[in-house]
Amino acid sequence: MVRAVHYLNQFFAGLGGEEAAGTPPIRLEGPVGPGRGLAAELHGIEIAATLACGDDYFGEHEEEALAHLLELLDAERPDLLVAGPAFGSGRYGFACARFSRTAAKRLGIPALTAMHEENPGVAAAEGVVLVVPTSVNVAGMREALPRVARLAEALVSGRELGPPAEEGYLPRGFRRNEIAGKPGAERAIDLLLAKLAGETRSEVAGGFDRVSPPPPVPEVSRALLALVTEAGCVPQGNPDRLPTIRAQGWLRYQLAGARTLASGSYESVHGGFDVTLANEDPNRLVPLDTVSALAAEGRIGRIHDVFYTTTGNGTPVAASTQFGREIAAELTEAGVEAVLLSGT
Amino acid sequence: MFVTSLPTIATMVGANRIVRGPAITHPFGLDEAERRRIVERALEMLETDVEPTTVWEVDTA
Numbered sequence: 001m002v003r004a005v006h007y008l009n010q011f012f013a014g015l016g017g018e019e020a021a022g023t024p025p026i027r028l029e030g031p032v033g034p035g036r037g038l039a040a041e042l043h044g045i046e047i048a049a050t051l052a053c054g055d056d057y058f059g060e061h062e063e064e065a066l067a068h069l070l071e072l073l074d075a076e077r078p079d080l081l082v083a084g085p086a087f088g089s090g091r092y093g094f095a096c097a098r099f100s101r102t103a104a105k106r107l108g109i110p111a112l113t114a115m116h117e118e119n120p121g122v123a124a125a126e127g128v129v130l131v132v133p134t135s136v137n138v139a140g141m142r143e144a145l146p147r148v149a150r151l152a153e154a155l156v157s158g159r160e161l162g163p164p165a166e167e168g169y170l171p172r173g174f175r176r177n178e179i180a181g182k183p184g185a186e187r188a189i190d191l192l193l194a195k196l197a198g199e200t201r202s203e204v205a206g207g208f209d210r211v212s213p214p215p216p217v218p219e220v221s222r223a224l225l226a227l228v229t230e231a232g233c234v235p236q237g238n239p240d241r242l243p244t245i246r247a248q249g250w251l252r253y254q255l256a257g258a259r260t261l262a263s264g265s266y267e268s269v270h271g272g273f274d275v276t277l278a279n280e281d282p283n284r285l286v287p288l289d290t291v292s293a294l295a296a297e298g299r300i301g302r303i304h305d306v307f308y309t310t311t312g313n314g315t316p317v318a319a320s321t322q323f324g325r326e327i328a329a330e331l332t333e334a335g336v337e338a339v340l341l342s343g344t
Numbered sequence: 345m346f347v348t349s350l351p352t353i354a355t356m357v358g359a360n361r362i363v364r365g366p367a368i369t370h371p372f373g374l375d376e377a378e379r380r381r382i383v384e385r386a387l388e389m390l391e392t393d394v395e396p397t398t399v400w401e402v403d404t405a
Contacts (some may be wrong), residue, residue: 011354034402071391098385127397209358210358210396211358211359212394213360213393213394213396213398215363215392215393216390216393216394217390217391218391220387220390220391221393225403231371233363255401273368274369275369276369277370278369278370278372279384281374283371283372283376283379284369284371284372284373284374284379285370285372286372287372287379287382287383288381289376289379290372290376291381291383292378293380294380294383294384294387299384299387300387303401317357332381338387338390339345340345340386341345341346341347341369342346342347342348342365342371342372342382343346343347343348343349343350343354344368344369344371
């Protein structure tokens with residue numbers, strides 16, 4: 001029999017509602033609450049113990065909570081950790097993801113969790129642990145538990161897992177090469193025929209996040225505006241060796257009061273397009289000349305004295321997302337209210 | 345906000361304020377007059393409430 005430990009928050013463990021959200025980690029014997037339903041679905045896996053923690057306690061004392069939970073978990077010598085389902089609950093989903101991810105990383109225990117795909121816990125799982133998608137609220141418990149059970153069984157079986165859609169987990173953010181049974185042309189025709197028959201399928205995972213449009217800038221004429229580009233625009237000679245493809249990071253350069261990106265002072269090293277026109281006049285990629293003129297005319301408040309650049313060429317979505325976060329954090333810190341980003 | 349000649353890709357990855365630039369090799373145009381039209385359009389968009397993945401065109405001269 002495979003030994004599993006189940007993680008729940010205070011509510012699902014029956015310890016109480018919000019008033020019990022400050023409860024530190026505790027161990028409960030056997031399956032509890034939804035764990036009983038899960039146990040009934042599991043074949044060859046027993047839930048030896050349940051660990052529970054208040055959502056607020058976890059969020060506010062994450063290090064202590066994780067240390068305590070890992071100690072309790074390790075003492076069980078489990079073969080598997082299942083956390084949740086947390087549905088749309090952000091704090092609970094976060095705790096499920098952080099605990100299971102840390103258990104997998106530090107103790108090497110196979111772990112999975114379950115929650116709604118928009119739960120912030122999905123990002124917190126960082127692709128390290130499998131996340132079973134659920135409905136946004138607890139009404140989906142009955143549908144969620146068998147799916148959690150099937151994936152748990154697959155995870156401990158030792159066989160190689162298939163793709164997310166086949167096995168029932170959320171994409172983890174990477175692609176894996178595999179040998180296809182048919183050449184690309186035949187697969188493309190198959191997809192086209194399926195689409196004509198009303199079923200849209202794709203071999204390429206989407207996985208792009210969606211953010212709401214930020215509110216308008218109230219008065220650009222008073223705002224600090226920054227220039228950002230993925231066009232590989234760098235000082236002449238590329239002193240910091242920005243790669244022409246698959247950049248690993250981004251760079252920032254002082255404009256030092258310059259009012260134009262002069263040819264001969266700046267160039268593009270982007271390997272994905274012909275940079276001849278850009279190098280004749282780098283303002284064609286990063287319009288410093290025009291925004292400087294508009295600032296002088298009062299149409300723009302001020303131009304941020306630093307511009308940000310990278311090469312957006314063969315860059316994985318995860319890397320791009322990270323660059324974006326890092327650059328946005330610096331811009332926010334600098335009080336920038338408006339950004340012109342150019343893409344090539 | 346994002347200036348690109350490939351708004352289809354920009355909308356696919358979830359950019360919200362997009363102005364279509366004239367070409368991959370020069371999203372901000374070839375000359376200053378063209379660049380000014382593109383930048384002014386972009387500033388106008390920054391000042392406007394938009395629906396997700398909105399694409400604006402630039403008036404040609």
